[in-house]
Amino acid sequence: MSEEVKENTYWKSLSELANNKEYQKFAEREFPENATELTDGVSRRGFLRVMGASVALAGLAACRRPVQKILPYSKQPEDVVEGVPLFYATAMPVQGNLVGLIAENNEGRPTKLEGNDLHPASKGGSSIYNQAAILGLYDPDRSRFPLYNGNKASLEDFEAFASSHFANTSQRIAFISEANSSPTYNSIKEQALSKFNNATWVTYEPFGEDNVLEGNNIAFGSRLRAYYNFESADVIVSLDDDFMSSTHPNSVDYAKQVSARRKVTDTNGEMNRIYAVEDSFSLTGSYADHRLKIKASQMEGFTYALAAALSTRINGLNTFNGYSNEFSDHRWITVLADELAANAGSSTLSAGAQHKPEIHAAVAAINQALGNVGNTVSYLEIPYTDAQSSTAAFQEVVAEMKAGNIDTVVMVGVNPVYTASALDFGSALSNVETVVNLSDYVDETAKKSNWHVNHAHFLEAWGDGYSYGGALSVIQPQIQPLFNGLSGIEFLNTIVNGSLEQGYSLVQDTFRGFFSSGFNNRWTNILHDGIATTNNFNAVNVRISSDFASAMNRATSNISSTSGIEVVIRPDATLYDGRYANLGWLQELPDPMTKITWDNVALMSPAMAKRLGIEKPGPGNDAFDVVEITVNGKSIEIAAWIQPGHVDDSITLTTGYGRKGIGRVASSYIDYTAGGVDVYPLKATLDMFFTAAEVSKTGETYEIACVQDHHSLEGRDMYRQASLSEYKENPDFASFESVHTYPVPGMKEAAEMGEDEPISLFDEQTFPDYEPQWGMAIDLNSCFGCGVCVIACQSENNIPVIGKKEVKRGREMHWIRNDRYYVGDDPNSPQAVHQPVPCMHCELAPCEQVCPVAATTHSPDGMNQMTYNRCIGTRYCANNCPYKVRRFNFFNYPKEYLTTGDDPDIIQMAMNPEVTVRFRGVMEKCTYCVQRVNRAKIKAKIETGSVIPPDGAVKTACQQACPADAIYFGDISDEDTEVAKMKRNPRNYQMLEELNTRPRTSYVAKLTNPNPALA
């Protein structure tokens, strides 16, 4: 293939870049993989385990028409029309920060969560965790009742225990709480601390924002949160801050803001410029215009060198005057300093929360010196954090526990036995007489507790809280607690006041305190809008503290970077710190960069892999080399993964995997070998996230289910991009003719015949003008690859989770997938691009022509429809689809789940009743959310008499969820719709246009905004 390489080389894996030499070796093996099917066939039991709460099955669909009774309402409740969903506002706490959501309710059960347009942390978008929360609600593995020393107990028992045990107010109590912004929660905290005079209260998050707060404390003298206003920033410099990834607590808001500045509608458009400095390839790094890879341990030196370079250009950084280190002569330092200085006041610098406080202090000082504060970044006072929110305070408590100085530990929403195994938290607990725990699952910590109380899901219980930026909301429950669990406030209130009180009245009491008058009206409005007030956090007018200079002098003279191999531990892009480990949707969501499902791996650079003797297995072989990573005598064995663009001499590990006994999805099972590896034991201390390590290849292999990295090819035109200046010179750069230098085959002949499109053998679909004509445009300039579209689609369309083994065999069911290509010829620093691919809804659809039973046909409004009832499953349509978006039910994925298991009714509740659950042996694919389209058409018909809904009335699930607004959908026959405007954009192109399939889904080519100085 090497002759075929074009200038702009797209490739997807290293074996491809090595020009398929692997393939030759591979040629010698006949039927290499999966040839042992008989011995490890799909066992029903194993299958069930992995399905967990993940598999889709709607209430009424089963394989052979099971008898099910439907009970009608004897009295019709107000507002409820069966089959018509209701929408209520609520909010989801993510690491204590609320994201406003709208919950879709069908017959009294929430089935889908979407972003709340009115809420500033959502603005209509959502993250993968928001989308997957619905599955968390209906997870049958959730804890169902309180446990007393492992035995089933009742809430009354707990209440009785609480009132007697906590009557002793002088006992030494340690409260260990997750981060929680709720005013109600924090007022109960105040009550607790005043009632129990020997109590300590610490907040513990494995990946919290402690470093940022502490850094800003160094810079400004108080613990402040850096809140970025990226929408005003022309230049964004991220120092290992992956603010676009779902792992960031404010990712939706930030993604909205950053991508909003990259919407270019015509050649006069301007874009922001993003620089990313990082060790591992992150989503933010893949979205950046320039990316520099340095080791995590070098970040400190890099930051100070940047500050020093800036000190010669702007005032206010005298502390760094004259400082120099190995990076001072780095080209990037000069370029960044010039760029930041030139854009003073409209630039912004951010650093990853995992980095040490001194880096954040320097970053804060730079932002202050640049005059960015108040423009692109503000520093917020967070009312509910204090020094006790730090990991240091937590470590002190653990030390006290070990010393036997604590009588009672109360834990709310934390799982330190798993996440703080570095401190040996489990053995610390055994020195405590009474351990009380509130958690979603009977997890590692709950198992070591005397009292475990099951936690109510946020959709089951009243609550309140602030968003990351300070918007106050009420968490409105959508359903009675399925398992009678307690919310955090109810639990704590029971402990403090001795009796169980409803969360509703606790929250209302708090809000009565906020509003002196008109409570009832305001309360109703809050519930309706999902938001009470914004900007509740005070933006401090910051001044550099007097201690800053000395702190920086200490820091700059005391830089230590690891020599040799360093190991970096990060929250996982899909499972975070492990709290989402039992959600099959997230387990099966491909990692945005590696496209791996169900496992974590050790990411390393190609050069390092070569040194370690690690090779990528050939096509069809999923057995990856395993490495042993040793840190301070503790070691783990984990599969190695060659990550192009990863910094050399460094290994990135992600947390959240390797959990045991908490649920059927999360735990490791031999037959599925899912579950990954727990990497927490490698952390020697809590605040450390990188460390020197020894790495060696073990010679073992481990099978990885990766949905995309199977093969690769070069030089194709599926993904098109140009720089902003190239676009201004040649707006048509993305057209077929520009890419290929000749027009679309058949166009010339068509023009001679007076036609607009190349001729076709088949009947061209002409559409009635009284019907809307649906189409989609995907703006590649906005998409940054987070994968929320995949989860939103899965939730909306009842897409089953199929398990690692089936994914490994290439049978993933996602209707929209996110293709990731590496661009460039250098495997050490490629560009990574993301391309969501749903069904293209071709007007001349190749699938429709080949189906022998006409199961896939065209609708008058231009959709390529799939009639499940008619499908006999020849799979010819999928073969003939050039975009490979069709998905086949090779097994009865949903059925196993419906008819077996301890409580199938629970899981069925997660399903969308508007979407058929597909039986074994039928084909399925993206429908453009036809159920939403038809709902809108019916509504429009009732209200206006026309079936054409107004623009924006129909949003597909992927479009609705997208935090970057990359997906446009609407009536393309109306030239005023947003989608029609996008399609008129000269950057609009059709994938595989030369096939004359005339896809309704098109792409808008990506633009980059490179700095000429770095070219």
Added chain:
Amino acid sequence: MSKYQYVPEPTLVKGDHDFASLTRLVTDINLRPTPKAWYLCMIGANALLMVMVVAIGYLIWEGTGIWGLNNPIGWGWAIINFVWWVGIGHAGTLISAILFLFRQDWRTAINRFAEAMTIFAVMCAGVFPAIHVGRIWAIYWVFPIPNQMAMWPNFNSPLLWDVFAVSTYFTVSFLFWYVGLVPDLATIRDRATDKVRKVAYGIFALGWTGSNRHWWNYEKAYMILAGLATPLVLSVHTIVSFDFAVSLIPGWHTTIFPPYFVAGAIFSGFAMVLTLMIVARKIYGMKDIMTDDHMEKMNIVILVTGSMVGFAYMMEFFIAWYSGVEYEKAIFILRATGPYAWAYWAMMTCNVLSPQFFWSKKLRRSVGFTFFISIVVNIGMWFERFVITVTSLANDYLPSSWGYYSPTIWDVLTYVGTFGLFFTMFLLFLRFLPMVALAEIKAVIPQADPHNYDEETGEFHKPKIEVPKPQSGKV
């Protein structure tokens, strides 16, 4: 004297058989008590058949997922086996119909045998499209059966064309075979001594008495069916090739497929006939009827069709380059060098290289070598279908969706199991039906054309038949 000298063809039946001895040679097999060896073979074939039944049963129970199929590769062994068996099923009708119309009398020795093979091969082939679908219980929807929904199949779909093509081919082949059998069934009926045989063969002999009128009708019917079957020989595999050629997948979307598939089908069909013939004539002592001359003629067909197939392989490469379509170019380069290169080169070796040995007359007439090559050719033709079906799907347009296909044990068992079906049917055929078209072959032995009267004087001479030996050297 004419300047042209009459060179008589070598006789088609060796061993100076007369009508009676031929009748005994062929029908005694059916009238003798069943040999023990037959039972042993039948047990083996039935065991394999059970493998197929179990494999299909498990498939219906669990779903298509037990096979190695995945998202880009929706068709695997099932479709490969279907095309392979249909290809094998080409030889019989070609031998009986086309060679009949071309008056190739040598066909009479093997046509019954080859037609039986055809019918059983098509039966094996027919299994796969029926079971490979996701919902086997709804497979009848591919037939245009009137229904209350007024829902017709999609007549645009090549799969539907397949349904018609294969079912028509099977029907006509079966009728053709049966019509040819009628006089021979009557012969067995007449020779049978026990009542059961007399009645059974009698029913299927349709009251044949050998009257002039019967013969007249029979000859006409046979001629008409031969005429009907001839286009079918070409159409079936043409339409099977449309399954691929009509799609838009690189490596499938090529106009060369119809002739190339037909040539390949004849190639594999003749190879299979040879495989079976070489074994059968040895066991049943039929060397006088199925002679080395037959084997040589068939080897020439294999050489010709093998070379056509080889030419088609090269044309595919040329057109991929000449078309300028990058996806087309990529798939052919990937076939030869990519993840499935092993299959590609297996195919090239077996199909293009191995028949070239038949340029040598010595090798053409070597029984052992022919047997070996006939098996190699069928392996090669299986790989050809593997290469076409799997590689094109595995590496098509979007690199993100490339995949790799590996069969599971169930793919293998289903395939192996169809040999059980095939051999079960074939053993039943050998046991109960005359394996040589007796009535026809009697017409082509020298005794059927006695020149007893002097052409000039009209005097009667006692027949004196001189049978020339086959000439050495070139044919």
